[in-house]
Amino acid sequence: MRHITNGKIWMVLVAFACTPNLSTANEAPPTNRIPIEKAREMAIATYHGKILGEELEFEYGHWIYSFDLKSKGDKNVHEVHVDALNGKILDVHVETAADEKKELLEDAKESSNN
Numbered sequence: 676m677r678h679i680t681n682g683k684i685w686m687v688l689v690a691f692a693c694t695p696n697l698s699t700a701n702e703a704p705p706t707n708r709i710p711i712e713k714a715r716e717m718a719i720a721t722y723h724g725k726i727l728g729e730e731l732e733f734e735y736g737h738w739i740y741s742f743d744l745k746s747k748g749d750k751n752v753h754e755v756h757v758d759a760l761n762g763k764i765l766d767v768h769v770e771t772a773a774d775e776k777k778e779l780l781e782d783a784k785e786s787s788n789n
Contacts (some may be wrong), residue, residue: 680759683735683763686776694785700742702758704731704733704738705738705759705760708731708738708759708760709757709760709761709762711729711731711740711761713727713762714740714742714757714759714762715740715742716761717755717757717764718740718742718744718757719744720742721755721764721767722746722753722755722767724744724745724746724747724753725744725745725746726742726743726744727743727744727745728742728743729741729742734756734778735765735767736756737758737759738758738759738760739756739757739758739759739765740756740757741754741755741756741757742754742755742756742757743770748768750772751769751770752769752770752772752775753767753768753769753770754766754767754768756766784786
């Protein structure tokens with residue numbers, strides 16, 4: 676009998692967790708989501724900056740509001756993800772100019788495939 680290492684189990688779990696639920700992703704956004712105004716307030720409270728962009732999207736198994744924020748003196752954009760159903764802050768990360776360019780290219784490619 677072959678042994679499965681913890682590393683292999685972890686890789687399978689991560690791959691499964693990061694695989695989008697395509698049937699949900701292709702459906703309309705839920706109607707019972709929190710108002711974007713509330714999500715916007717939460718994003719600004721999490722990272723004090725000016726909102727450069729916002730969108731409602733299905734990502735990593737969640738409908739989320741994604742906000743791009745920037746503050747004076749900071750060359751990077753900070754992306755804040757808010758769960759669209761319960762308002763929980765899911766993620767805050769820095770996007771460098773290279774990250775933003777990559778995301779724009781991926782979005783363009785995805786749009787052309789639809």
